[in-house]
Amino acid sequence: MSKVVKSIKEVVALAGLKDGMTVSFHHHLRNGDFVLNMVMEEIASQGLKDINVNASSLFDVHTPLLEHIENGVVTGISADYIAAGLGRAISKGIMEKPVQFRTHGGRPSDIVQGRTPIDVAFIAAPTADTMGNCSGKYGPSACGSLGYAFADAMFAKKVVVITDNLVPYPMQDFSISEDWVDYVVPVEAIGNPKGIVSGTTQITRDPVGLVMASHAAQVIAHSGLLKDGFSFQTGAGGASLAAAKFLKDIMMEKGIQGSFGMGGITGYLVDMLQAGCFRSLLDVQCFDLKAVESIRTDPRHKEISAMQYASPTSRSAAVDSLDVVILGATEIDTDFNVNVHTDSNGFIMGGSGGHSDTAAGAKLSMIIAPMFRARLPIVTDRVTCVSTPGSDIDVLVTQGGIAVNPKNVELTQQLKAAGLPIVDIHELKEKTERITGTPRKLPKGDRVVAEVIGRNGNLQDVIYNVP
Amino acid sequence: MKIVRSASAGTMESSDAYIEIEPATGLEIQLESVVQQQFGQEIRSAVEEMLRENGVEDASVRIIDRGALECVIRARVETAILRGKGEN
């Protein structure tokens, strides 16, 4: 028996793809991914219509999808994150059916529960053997973890592994195993390494970012959570990384050994692991070369699936053991609801990703954002879109003060006692508007272009078109 | 105050504004802003006020705003006016 199929063209036919079916993709190759475009182009050229694309995230590299949408090849999209290139067109109303946004935990939950069945899953695998055992840790397109692909591999009706590094059976140290895989397709390249992982992610040099990072580290230090066993997640944004660096300094100075660092893993978390700040890293996705190197060589650095990372219906998920998470926001309102889906003009340019999942799980969920970006205040009366509900957000750190969700009475007192600049979020809004002026409200469209599905499957909010 | 030569001020960097001013008959203001929808009117009236304050009645002004605060836009417009005005 051989699972190796010569081309994507053949496998599309073999897998039994028909009009109206759902295909799925994962985003570990990020903006360097070739696989989604190659597969969709083949699907289009075979004349298939009405295809539903379920992708863990869509990046600017996937903008060719627009053509397939215009031609009726793709009529449904669900994703956890959609970058500005596609997002803008979606906000302009290019799709008939609203896009469905889920979280990184909600997506695998719905796949496992059978609510979003996948007909064919395409797994971009940096290394695979002839029976479909595969891994992201090795090969010219190495991306590290394949965390988001597990649910697709386990629950899709057909599973196709696409690789540019086919090795003899059995490969060692595989992540996704052959028993889930139907076909293996060798191709010349699955991605452009330059877009897959960055070289080294630099911490910000922006003074405002550094001030926010320093405040964030101080909030953690005085939260009562920073002790042996501490667990932590942060994004790859400049200020978040700087906060991780400052946090590392504090942990080293106080001799604190944490339990785990999690998330999209960057070199900064790897540094913290190697410095003894954590016993292990739980990795659903690697962001840079250092993280890829680490997950390949260091047994303390573990690949985890999106179900283990964040699914609300798993028997347990790692987000529920998380102490602190640092997150971003494009807007936050006076009820601490956060928007990470749309930009200041209402165009889709992101998505929750793991935002809502980690915010729900972590004991302390902290947003880092400047008081204003390009004259637009970060704090509003009401966010354009509720990506993460305010009940899950504990603290907002800006350069002009730290706002604590009033539900955290004790934390407010602790931070005040530590001399940190605590400010009421309404006051922060007023203070910011004194500097920027009060922005005029944007005209809202009358058509829903996207549904934001909360991590528990509820319809949390909708996004309207931009007129 | 009369604008007698083309002049510019400011930069295209974030939080700044770039202003070009040219001699013309009557006032013409062209505004391009990343916050056009939210602050377009405020920016326009601030620019008009600066021109009025400086007695500029004839000029063509182009503003490319990268999210500058009003005090920055006013400073850049004033600089452009001073650079474009007659004797100096």
Place this chain on the structure above:
Amino acid sequence: MRRSMLFLPGNNPNLLINGNCLGADAVIFDLEDAVSPAEKDAARILVRNTMRYMDFGGCERIVRINSTDTPYWKLDIDAILPQKPNLILLPKTSSAQDVLEVDAYITKVEESLGMERNTVGLMPLIETAMGVENSYLIASATKRVQALFLGAEDLTADLQCKRTKESREIEYARTRLIVAARAAGVEVYDTPFTDVNDDEGILADATLAKALGFTGKASISPRHVEVINSVFSPTQKEVDYAYEVMEAIALAKEQGKGAIALHGKMIDAPIVTRAQQTLAMAQALGMERGN
């Protein structure tokens, strides 16, 4: 309280408008070295507007104007003075004459604005060999002078030596300025440490500056502000000692005693003054008495 002073380039809106959020006790809007000759007019207007429209709260506003050998310094003063900066930083001050010339002009502008004389203080920037040698005369030239400020980059060029992290080359200038300033009864501030990425270097340099007697230290990077602030803040031990001194004084008064001792050491007037200064800072920083 002026532990840290942060230089902000005068023609950079993004930094200027966030200047009060960067943790420094004072910001120095720089119209001199950070601004090219072609942009002097733009920076002057931008800094003036920033000062006019932005609330800097408790953060002091200092402006480094251009030196008296340029055509800009009077225009700088004309534009800036109505905004009532706390201090004008005067670069390349080499003699008392330099101070008198600027003082006279500021006085004239103050008068024309209906401001009280000496509303705006002057801080000569000492960055020439001549300036160092004349430092006492400069510090005591007029009442307007509130502090001296050491600028090591230009000074080392004038001294024809290399500027190093070890800073042996400015040992004399540092101590000379401190003595001159203290003799004249004004404050004295140390030159910035210029390697933005050397965290240990800034700590060592600031610690040395504090030990020598500087009131505070300037910085060209927001990254250095926190370290400078912590080095120039009183320690808990110092605060507690200051409380003890004040209590001992109070007790002595009550008992009608003249000379008093604390932990076997005589408490004299300078110790009391020092204790008062420490407590004033502690109060400003929200520090309380320890155990």
